[in-house]
Amino acid sequence: MAAPKNQAAWLTKAGTPLEVGDAPLPIAGPGEIVVKNAAVAINPLDCHMQDVGVFVQQWPAIFGCDVAGEVYEVGADVQRFKRGDRVIGHAINLVSGRPQDGAYALYTVIPTNKAAILPDAISFTNGVVVPFAVETAVCVLSLKVPGVAMPGVSTPALGLPYPSLQDPAPSLGKTLVVYGGSSSVGSMTTQLATAAGIHIISIAGAHNLDFSKRCGAAQVFDHKDPSVVDRVVESVAQSGHEFIGIFDAIATPDTYAHDLAILARLGGGHLACVHPPPADVPSNVKAGMIFAVNDIATPVWEDYVTPALEVGKIQCLPPPTVVGKGLEYIQEALKKSKAGVSATKLVVEL
Numbered sequence: 001m002a003a004p005k006n007q008a009a010w011l012t013k014a015g016t017p018l019e020v021g022d023a024p025l026p027i028a029g030p031g032e033i034v035v036k037n038a039a040v041a042i043n044p045l046d047c048h049m050q051d052v053g054v055f056v057q058q059w060p061a062i063f064g065c066d067v068a069g070e071v072y073e074v075g076a077d078v079q080r081f082k083r084g085d086r087v088i089g090h091a092i093n094l095v096s097g098r099p100q101d102g103a104y105a106l107y108t109v110i111p112t113n114k115a116a117i118l119p120d121a122i123s124f125t126n127g128v129v130v131p132f133a134v135e136t137a138v139c140v141l142s143l144k145v146p147g148v149a150m151p152g153v154s155t156p157a158l159g160l161p162y163p164s165l166q167d168p169a170p171s172l173g174k175t176l177v178v179y180g181g182s183s184s185v186g187s188m189t190t191q192l193a194t195a196a197g198i199h200i201i202s203i204a205g206a207h208n209l210d211f212s213k214r215c216g217a218a219q220v221f222d223h224k225d226p227s228v229v230d231r232v233v234e235s236v237a238q239s240g241h242e243f244i245g246i247f248d249a250i251a252t253p254d255t256y257a258h259d260l261a262i263l264a265r266l267g268g269g270h271l272a273c274v275h276p277p278p279a280d281v282p283s284n285v286k287a288g289m290i291f292a293v294n295d296i297a298t299p300v301w302e303d304y305v306t307p308a309l310e311v312g313k314i315q316c317l318p319p320p321t322v323v324g325k326g327l328e329y330i331q332e333a334l335k336k337s338k339a340g341v342s343a344t345k346l347v348v349e350l
């Protein structure tokens with residue numbers, strides 16, 4: 001049988017539109033699968049990669065982090081997957097730089113420890129919202145020792161347990177504040193933390209309070225409420241649990257000002273950010289920046305994601321918004337992502 005033809009949405013130069021064109025058909029190496037993509041998702045990082053070429057190691061580039069589709073080929077040593085399996089996967093072009101590891105193609109190489117079987121009941125379009133967000137959430141919650149996020153910036157190390165399938169999860173007696181509870185990474189961190197028995201208090205847009213509760217937050221406060229700091233501090237105190245700190249999934253000067261005010265009132269704690277944290281934090285604040293490609297997530301990928309999807313412990317949230325079908329829609333989806341989204345993940349079907 002003739003090999004299928006691969007195509008990709010290529011970035012040939014920073015700051016230029018993606019160009020759809022032929023691409024070599026990837027080959028699965030040891031510990032890898034090749035996925036025939038049925039859906040890919042857009043992340044804010046992708047816009048940044050396109051605009052300034054950050055993380056691009058090889059031109060022309062194929063980037064993108066989230067895929068869902070069918071296994072086309074497995075590497076020689078691969079046991080967990082076989083051809084035809086329905087999967088979701090986290091594509092790692094971000095660290096490898098290899099074009100075959102980018103999601104924005106018809107076929108993508110995924111490391112087996114960043115992939116999981118997608119239950120039949122879940123569509124590719126829904127499932128594709130999960131991969132990058134899951135790995136980010138594990139990096140937020142479970143790193144035990146600080147690593148390096150970028151030169152001079154360490155990662156946070158909250159050292160919290162992995163999520164469990166027990167329902168409800170036994171309480172750990174700890175409270176974490178999630179700033180940006182309706183964002184993709186904020187809502188997935190809320191889901192995994194809740195499943196690890198952590199009490200979550202989140203901060204989201206007024207129209208997304210119920211959405212964040214659906215992800216597991218016990219209490220949610222409007223980020224535009226002028227008394228949001230007071231309300232969060234009160235809520236943490238009322239929880240009666242040990243205060244872990246804040247995961248800031250937004251990480252702007254405004255959110256940092258709120259974070260530091262909350263931490264000051266609660267005696268300090270962790271400040272885990274999606275971007276470099278504020279420069280001068282008090283000594284009782286342990287600040288760090290997430291770097292969301294890390295093998296700390298392997299046990300979650302291998303043992304948790306599939307059964308959690310099956311029983312609804314991981315919900316495919318925020319829900320997808322389909323921008324179109326075909327690689328040529330990825331450029332339009334990137335434009336929409338740059339304009340901003342609210343409690344949804346932009347998806348292109350293939």
Ligand SMILES: NC(=O)c1ccc[n+]([C@@H]2O[C@H](COP(=O)([O-])OP(=O)(O)OC[C@H]3O[C@@H](n4cnc5c(N)ncnc54)[C@H](OP(=O)(O)O)[C@@H]3O)[C@@H](O)[C@H]2O)c1
Binds near residue numbers: 203223
């Ligand atoms: N360092 C890493 O490894 C890493 C990994 C993944 C993501 N990131 C970064 O993390 C950020 C979030 O990514 P994402 O994919 O989760 O984004 P996203 O889903 O596109 O974020 C959109 C959400 O942000 C919320 N939001 C915006 N301003 C807010 C504010 N002031 N307070 C509370 N919520 C606010 C909006 O909430 P409402 O509509 O409810 O107002 C909206 O639902 C991006 O900057 C991304 O680049 C970093």
